[in-house]
Amino acid sequence: MQAISQVPRLSGFEMVMALSSALDLIAPSVVGHHKRVAYMATRLAAASGLSGELQARVGLAGALHDVGVLTREQVRTLHDPRVASDEDDGHGEFGDRLLASFEPTAPLAPLIRHHHVSWHRDRPETGRAPIESHILHLADRVDVQIRLDGEILGQVPGIVDGIVERSGTSFAPDLVDAFRQLAEQEGFWLDMVTPGLDALLGGMLAGNSLDYALTFDNLLGISRLFSQIIDFRSRFTAAHSAGVAIVAQTLARELGFSPEDCDLMRLAGYLHDLGKLAVPAEILEKPGSLTQDELWVVRKHSYYTDKVLRTLSGFDTIRAWAASHHETLDRKGYPFRLGADRLDLGARVMAVADVFAAISEDRPYRSRMLGAEVLEVFDGLSAARKLDPEVIGILLANQDVLRGHLETVQQAVAEGYYAVVPSGRSDEPPSDNP
Ligand SMILES: [Fe+2]
Ligand SMILES: [Fe+2]
Ligand SMILES: [Fe+2]
Ligand SMILES: [Fe+2]
Structure with a gap:
């Protein structure tokens, strides 16, 4: 039989973005969570002076960071802004193991493993959690405080205060400073709640390690x-x-x-x-x-x-x-x-x-x-x-x-x-x- 279809031409990045969308389907309350975290993490990585390659890696990891979440109960707990963020329910470790098993996504695995580790519990100089994981942690905790049914700009002072309060404990002080500066820009927040975030991320993460045409x-x-x-x-x-x-x-x-x-x-x-x-x-x-x-x-x-x-x-x-x-x-x-x-x-x-x-x-x-x-x-x-x-x-x-x-x-x-x-x-x- 003659071939009726052609092998699709698309990049690994497009596949990762599709998976990122699929991960949010587990609960309507978290729609867009992965991509907003990817966006914030990339901006924070850039503001912290990380190389373009590392920025893209943090962004990709953000797009998949909760890949190890299995249950709605976990989603409820993880998205409750009142719950301490460094309770390890194992989803970071599971996500790490899933992504580590595939060579192109393996570099993202260690970032995801530690994305709920608090700064004061595990400083990067001890060699356990990379700074990229702390970036994901901060971005994740910001996103769980965003209420999509309200005006985002009105929520900014409360969100910033909550993050600043935990500088040096939950979050790395340098990252909190970078976040404060980014948070002053209305565009930083509006980017996340305005349709078109996918295209924006595509531009920000261009040239990432999965941005090549797949064989x-x-x-x-x-x-x-x-x-x-x-x-x-x-x-x-x-x-x-x-x-x-x-x-x-x-x-x-x-x-x-x-x-x-x-x-x-x-x-x-x-x-x-x-x-x-x-x-x-x-x-x-x-x-x-x-x-x-x-x-x-x-x-x-x-x-x-x-x-x-x-x-x-x-x-x-x-x-x-x-x-x-x-x-x-x-x-x-x-x-x-x-x-x-x-x-x-x-x-x-x-x-x-x-x-x-x-x-x-x-x-x-x-x-x-x-x-x-x-x-x-x-x-x-x-x-x-x-x-x-x-x-x-x-x-x-x-x-x-x-x-x-x-x-x-x-x-x-x-x-x-x-x-x-x-x-x-x-x-x-x-x-x-x-
Ligand atoms: Fe089925
Ligand atoms: Fe099936
Ligand atoms: Fe998580
Ligand atoms: Fe998350």
């Missing part, structure tokens, strides 16, 4: 990192996207897709559940049945996959394949109720791959399915014209090979998972619930 291998690597950020939030889903990626790629090959499109299918598999960053770990790990509210939160995730991937140029095909994985041929899927006439073969492949990977994994409320159970699920989906019967036929004909691929991937990912997740989360016993 396909780079793109695959960064997408694999994303899949881990999405899936390591729960041990039940730790290998899910990697499993979907390999199954979808193999099915595409069996269906005669070009080698290029098979590769794109793999990439789409890594990214298909990107919107799950909006689903807190409390829900992903819940052993019992979900409440109606929780079900609605889960139901939003593929919409968010679509929304975030829409911001990336050249991603139309990948987005269509990735974000349609809960759509059905009978127009009863979600989030767009597309139906048979609007679901191309790639989207149909992804939907089948997603179900196969999901039912082959343990969940808090049931064990993985095998053999006859798998057959029964797909017979039902085929008979009801939910998913494509031809794709299902190919899946079932190759079930053993696909299961082998899935198990290899699950094993490889599990090793990475146990190396990365904070202790105490990785060794929870499996639930006995059916």
